[in-house]
Amino acid sequence: MSEKAEQRDEIRGQMILNEIARLTGGRAFFVNSASELEEAATRMALELRHQYSPDYAPTNQRRDGKWRKIQVRVNRSAWTPELIVRTRDGYYAATF
Numbered sequence: 001m002s003e004k005a006e007q008r009d010e011i012r013g014q015m016i017l018n019e020i021a022r023l024t025g026g027r028a029f030f031v032n033s034a035s036e037l038e039e040a041a042t043r044m045a046l047e048l049r050h051q052y053s054p055d056y057a058p059t060n061q062r063r064d065g066k067w068r069k070i071q072v073r074v075n076r077s078a079w080t081p082e083l084i085v086r087t088r089d090g091y092y093a094a095t096f
Helices: 002-023 034-049
Strands: 068-070 091-093
Touching: none
Parallel strands: none
Antiparallel strands: 068 091
Protein backbone atom coordinates (compact mmCIF):
# COMPACT_ATOMS: atom_id res chain seq x y z
CA MET A 1 0.00 0.00 0.00
CA SER A 2 1.37 3.44 -0.90
CA GLU A 3 2.07 6.09 1.70
CA LYS A 4 -0.76 8.26 0.32
CA ALA A 5 -3.20 5.35 0.59
CA GLU A 6 -2.10 4.72 4.19
CA GLN A 7 -2.62 8.40 5.02
CA ARG A 8 -6.09 8.33 3.44
CA ASP A 9 -7.00 5.23 5.46
CA GLU A 10 -5.71 6.83 8.66
CA ILE A 11 -7.71 10.01 8.04
CA ARG A 12 -10.82 8.00 7.18
CA GLY A 13 -10.38 5.92 10.34
CA GLN A 14 -10.05 9.05 12.47
CA MET A 15 -13.17 10.52 10.88
CA ILE A 16 -15.12 7.34 11.64
CA LEU A 17 -13.93 7.28 15.26
CA ASN A 18 -14.75 10.98 15.66
CA GLU A 19 -18.28 10.32 14.37
CA ILE A 20 -18.76 7.35 16.72
CA ALA A 21 -17.52 9.48 19.62
CA ARG A 22 -19.90 12.32 18.65
CA LEU A 23 -22.91 10.01 18.35
CA THR A 24 -22.26 8.43 21.74
CA GLY A 25 -21.46 11.66 23.59
CA GLY A 26 -17.76 10.87 23.81
CA ARG A 27 -14.52 12.24 22.50
CA ALA A 28 -11.76 10.70 20.39
CA PHE A 29 -8.06 11.25 21.06
CA PHE A 30 -5.36 10.65 18.43
CA VAL A 31 -1.67 10.66 19.29
CA ASN A 32 1.56 10.39 17.33
CA SER A 33 4.13 10.08 20.12
CA ALA A 34 4.63 8.94 23.69
CA SER A 35 4.49 12.54 24.94
CA GLU A 36 1.18 13.11 23.13
CA LEU A 37 -0.11 9.87 24.66
CA GLU A 38 0.76 11.11 28.15
CA GLU A 39 -0.97 14.44 27.45
CA ALA A 40 -4.08 12.68 26.09
CA ALA A 41 -4.23 10.38 29.13
CA THR A 42 -3.99 13.41 31.42
CA ARG A 43 -6.82 15.18 29.54
CA MET A 44 -8.98 12.04 29.68
CA ALA A 45 -8.42 11.67 33.42
CA LEU A 46 -9.28 15.33 33.99
CA GLU A 47 -12.47 15.04 31.93
CA LEU A 48 -13.52 11.89 33.77
CA ARG A 49 -13.07 13.65 37.12
CA HIS A 50 -15.26 16.52 35.94
CA GLN A 51 -18.09 14.68 34.25
CA TYR A 52 -21.65 14.87 35.47
CA SER A 53 -24.42 12.36 34.88
CA PRO A 54 -27.88 13.90 35.03
CA ASP A 55 -30.92 11.77 35.76
CA TYR A 56 -33.59 11.65 33.08
CA ALA A 57 -37.16 10.40 33.21
CA PRO A 58 -38.99 10.54 29.88
CA THR A 59 -42.57 11.78 29.73
CA ASN A 60 -43.29 9.30 26.92
CA GLN A 61 -43.61 5.97 28.76
CA ARG A 62 -44.36 3.83 25.67
CA ARG A 63 -42.02 0.85 25.33
CA ASP A 64 -42.05 0.80 21.54
CA GLY A 65 -38.33 0.69 20.74
CA LYS A 66 -38.52 3.96 18.80
CA TRP A 67 -35.80 6.60 18.69
CA ARG A 68 -36.26 9.42 21.22
CA LYS A 69 -34.38 12.63 20.51
CA ILE A 70 -33.03 14.48 23.53
CA GLN A 71 -31.35 17.85 23.98
CA VAL A 72 -29.28 18.88 26.98
CA ARG A 73 -29.02 22.58 27.81
CA VAL A 74 -26.95 24.18 30.55
CA ASN A 75 -27.83 27.51 32.11
CA ARG A 76 -24.64 29.36 32.99
CA SER A 77 -24.38 31.87 35.77
CA ALA A 78 -21.96 34.79 35.91
CA TRP A 79 -19.56 32.90 38.19
CA THR A 80 -19.42 29.51 36.48
CA PRO A 81 -16.66 28.70 34.00
CA GLU A 82 -17.40 28.01 30.35
CA LEU A 83 -18.84 24.51 30.13
CA ILE A 84 -18.55 22.00 27.31
CA VAL A 85 -21.47 19.60 27.04
CA ARG A 86 -21.06 16.35 25.12
CA THR A 87 -24.12 14.14 24.88
CA ARG A 88 -25.79 11.59 22.67
CA ASP A 89 -28.48 12.88 20.31
CA GLY A 90 -31.04 10.48 21.79
CA TYR A 91 -31.80 6.88 22.70
CA TYR A 92 -34.00 3.98 21.72
CA ALA A 93 -36.93 3.33 24.04
CA ALA A 94 -37.05 0.01 25.83
CA THR A 95 -39.19 -2.75 24.34
CA PHE A 96 -39.70 -4.92 27.44
